[in-house]
Amino acid sequence: MAPTLSSGMEFKRALDLAHNGDLDGARAILGRLQGDYLRLCEENETLRRQMDEVARILDLAENMEFDGQKYWLLENFKKKGPFCQVCYDREALLVRLQEHDKHWHCQGCGNLYLKRRASNAGKTGLRSVLGKTIPLFGD
Structure with missing residues (x-):
């Protein structure tokens, strides 16, 4: 699942679960959030490379x-x-x-x-x- 702004609420939910003693539930939420974060980092890097390539192509064309x-x-x-x-x-x-x-x-x-x-x-x-x-x- 792609991360959204509502993913931010998941941090609070994980914190609440940890305070209530449900460490396994908090770990599961944090694990999903970590996976979403890594996917975002990869997507961001891919987009940066694509933007650099477009900039090089435009510079070459000029x-x-x-x-x-x-x-x-x-x-x-x-x-x-x-x-x-x-x-x-x-x-x-x-x-x-x-x-x-x-x-x-x-x-x-x-x-x-x-x-x-x-x-x-x-x-x-x-x-x-x-x-x-x-x-x-x-x-």
Whole structure:
């Protein structure tokens, strides 16, 4: 049973039983109250851990920058990353992308992100689209 404010009355009841010589009854009440207290302590600790985790997640989210394709973490005015957009959006996981000659690769989900090419004045059509980082979603 979850402790309530009425549990406070149980202490008085235990004291009354002890004064009237019913030590076994008083011990039984105090034992139940002790169990309730320990359960409350465990629940309180769990809630504190959950609040700390939420605070860390909110702090992390405030320091994430999305460049249109992938994420960067801003720490002490420095960019760290890049990190996979899919892994972060789906699972809230920061999976650092592995750099290759022409693309970035996510070891977590396997997605590829093409690297941006230097812009040329005469680029048009498909070439201009491929010049941007595009996630390639595959199996």
